[in-house]
Structures are given as C-alpha cells and as structure tokens.
Amino acid sequence: MTNQLIVSGMRPTGKLHLGHYLGVIQNWVELQHKYDSYFFVADWHALTTKYDKTEDLRGDTLEVVMDWLASGIDPDKSTIYVQSHVPEIAELNIYLGMVTPQNWVERDPTLKDMAKILRTKEGQNSQISYGLMGYPVLMSADIMMMNANAVPVGIDQVAHIEITRDIARRFNNIYNTEFFNEPQPILNKCSLICGLDGNKMGKSFHNDIKISDTAEDTAKKVMTAITDRSRMRRTDLGHPDECEVAFKYWEIFGSEEEISNTRSECEKGERGCADCKRQLGKKINDTLCEIREKRRYYETHLDEVKDILAEGDKKARKRAMEVIEQVRDLVRMY
Ligand code: TRP
Ligand code: SF4
Numbered sequence: 532m533t534n535q536l537i538v539s540g541m542r543p544t545g546k547l548h549l550g551h552y553l554g555v556i557q558n559w560v561e562l563q564h565k566y567d568s569y570f571f572v573a574d575w576h577a578l579t580t581k582y583d584k585t586e587d588l589r590g591d592t593l594e595v596v597m598d599w600l601a602s603g604i605d606p607d608k609s610t611i612y613v614q615s616h617v618p619e620i621a622e623l624n625i626y627l628g629m630v631t632p633q634n635w636v637e638r639d640p641t642l643k644d645m646a647k648i649l650r651t652k653e654g655q656n657s658q659i660s661y662g663l664m665g666y667p668v669l670m671s672a673d674i675m676m677m678n679a680n681a682v683p684v685g686i687d688q689v690a691h692i693e694i695t696r697d698i699a700r701r702f703n704n705i706y707n708t709e710f711f712n713e714p715q716p717i718l719n720k721c722s723l724i725c726g727l728d729g730n731k732m733g734k735s736f737h738n739d740i741k742i743s744d745t746a747e748d749t750a751k752k753v754m755t756a757i758t759d760r761s762r763m764r765r766t767d768l769g770h771p772d773e774c775e776v777a778f779k780y781w782e783i784f785g786s787e788e789e790i791s792n793t794r795s796e797c798e799k800g801e802r803g804c805a806d807c808k809r810q811l812g813k814k815i816n817d818t819l820c821e822i823r824e825k826r827r828y829y830e831t832h833l834d835e836v837k838d839i840l841a842e843g844d845k846k847a848r849k850r851a852m853e854v855i856e857q858v859r860d861l862v863r864m865y
Pocket of ligand 1: 540
C-alpha cells in the first residue's frame with residue numbers, strides 16, 4: 532500500500548457488459564492491491580439525464596455492484612459505496628460550484644456530446660438542465676471528496692479529470708491552501724472491445740455481451756459477430772486482419788497459441804467462420820465462468836450485497852466528513 536488514494540465511479544446503467552469489464556473493472560481489480568481504493572455508484576449522475584425515468588434506479592444500482600463484486604472487486608480491500616449516501620459530496624459540490632467559472636463547464640466536450648444526444652432523442656425533453664450543466668463540478672466533488680491522488684477511468688473521462696485538476700488548483704489558490712491534491716487520471720492498458728456489429732459496445736446499441744449473460748446466450752450472440760466480409764465459403768482463404776469482430780475477440784480472449792492457430796487455419800481456408808465462432812464462444816464462456824458463478828451467488832444473497840454497501844457507505848462518509856470539515860474551515864464558514 533502506497534498510501535495513495537484512488538476513487539472512481541460508474542453510473543447505474545444496469546447490468547454491465549464486457550466493455551465495462553475489460554475497459555474499467557479489470558483495471559480497478561488490479562489497482563485495489565496497490566492503492567487505498569474507493570469505488571462508488573454515481574446515482575446522482577444518473578439523474579442528470581434520467582431524472583424522469585427513475586423506476587430502475589435502485590435495482591440498477593445493485594446490478595452494477597453485483598457485477599463489480601463478481602469481477603473481483605474485493606470489499607475487504609476496496610470501499611464500495613453509493614454516491615447519494617455520502618451527502619457531504621452535495622455540500623462540497625456547492626463550494627466547488629462557487630469557484631468554477633461558467634465557461635469551464637460550457638467547454639466540457641463530454642457534456643457537449645451528451646447535450647447533442649439529448650437533443651436528437653425523439654420525444655425527449657431537449658432542455659439541458661442546471662443539474663446536467665453541473666455534471667463536471669459534481670464529478671470533481673466526487674473525486675475531491677476523498678481528496679484522491681488519482682482516478683482510474685476510460686479515455687472518454689479524461690477531459691473531466693482535467694477540469695477537476697483545474698478546480699482543485701483554483702480552490703487552493705482562492706483559499707490560499709495546498710489542501711487539495713490535483714488528481715491524475717490512470718488510464719487502463721486493456722484493449723478496447725468493440726460490439727458484435729463492429730461499433731462501440733453499448734447497451735443501447737444491442738451489440739453487447741453482458742457479464743451476467745448465460746453461456747447459452749453468449750454462444751448465440753457470438754455467432755452473430757461480424758467476420759471477414761469478403762469470405763463466402765469455408766474453403767475461401769480468410770483474412771484475420773479484416774475479420775472485424777471475431778478475430779479481434781480472439782486476440783483479447785485467446786492464448787498466444789490459439790490466436791496463431793486461428794490465424795493460420797483461417798488464412799489457409801481450413802477453418803470455417805461458424806466453427807471459429809463456436810470455439811470463440813466457448814473460449815469467452817470459459818473466461819467468464821467463474822465470474823458468472825460468483826454473480827449468481829450474490830444474486831441469491833442480496834442481503835450480503837446490501838451489507839457490503841452499508842459498510843462502504845460508512846467508511847466513505849468517515850473520510851468525507853474529515854475532508855468537509857477542512858473545507859468549511861478553509862472557506863471560513865461559521
Ligand atoms: N462520469 C463517469 C461515467 O460516466 C462516472 C463518474 C461520476 C465518475 N463521477 C465520477 C468517474 C468520479 C470517476 C470519478 O462513467
Ligand atoms: Fe474471422 Fe475466424 Fe472467419 Fe477467420 S475463420 S474470418 S478469424 S471468424
């Protein structure tokens with residue numbers, strides 16, 4: 532343990548997919564051995580776009596936590612909590628909002644993308660709410676609440692971490708302190724996994740494999756993966772590098788030997804795509820087997836999951852209360 536602290540979060544989008552697992556969670560699992568680690572479900576952030584669709588919020592929060600636990604986030608090593616159970620974050624959000632210039636949040640590229648998506652969604656209220664505008668400030672509050680040194684995230688979140696550093700620096704300048712760390716992003720080395728159709732993997736694109744999918748469903752889904760589009764018959768010579776999805780998955784899940792066998796059999800026309808994907812499905816299922824078993828355990832022991840969260844909430848609040856005391860003092864609140 533280096534005494535360095537990391538914090539990261541995910542919105543409660545429901546059951547997570549392999550993009551989350553390979554892109555973010557696996558990284559957290561590794562880092563939890565080296566850092567004092569805090570991981571939370573960003574349920575307030577979910578409200579920034581879905582304040583009018585909250586019927587699944589509670590269930591989705593538990594789904595996300597079950598996927599984390601199944602994937603190897605260890606509650607004895609990491610503090611796992613729910614954002615809205617740490618009300619000090621909301622208070623810090625107020626102080627940080629005061630010192631953040633409006634044009635900093637208006638410039639936020641991720642926010643611009645979200646606003647665009649909101650506008651193009653038919654029938655959706657196209658207004659950008661005050662809460663959504665505050666997304667980057669609230670995220671800074673999440674991170675600074677624990678006075679984190681670093682934040683493990685996907686590349687899409689790096690702009691947010693930059694705003695957090697700017698806000699931390701500005702707070703320190705204004706209140707003549709060095710209290711807040713300027714947190715660094717920690718990017719994962721993992722490969723980005725695309726969806727079954729070759730586009731970005733995403734729940735709303737219906738091209739994802741969930742951590743919690745059954746082996747049967749996974750096998751069926753893998754059979755729909757895009758292959759080398761120029762290949763018609765199994766005896767046609769294949770081009771693994773132009774096999775848009777299936778071979779890429781092999782490169783992620785296969786051993787060196789399996790990858791090179793697949794390549795050579797494909798190139799020589801000795802392996803048909805259907806066979807290839809049948810083997811691939813099996814390989815992916817073997818990789819996920821243990822995780823899925825663990826997930827089923829938690830699904831049938833929900834009380835344990837809730838206990839873990841309650842424990843995490845308590846630990847996170849303890850840290851948050853220490854930090855907020857300092858902040859009130861620095862701002863010179865009564
Ligand atoms: N914005 C992040 C996402 O969409 C979730 C998030 C909220 C987060 N607060 C955070 C991530 C703080 C890291 C640190 O995935
Ligand atoms: Fe892709 Fe396998 Fe078909 Fe080759 S045999 S094109 S690697 S699915």
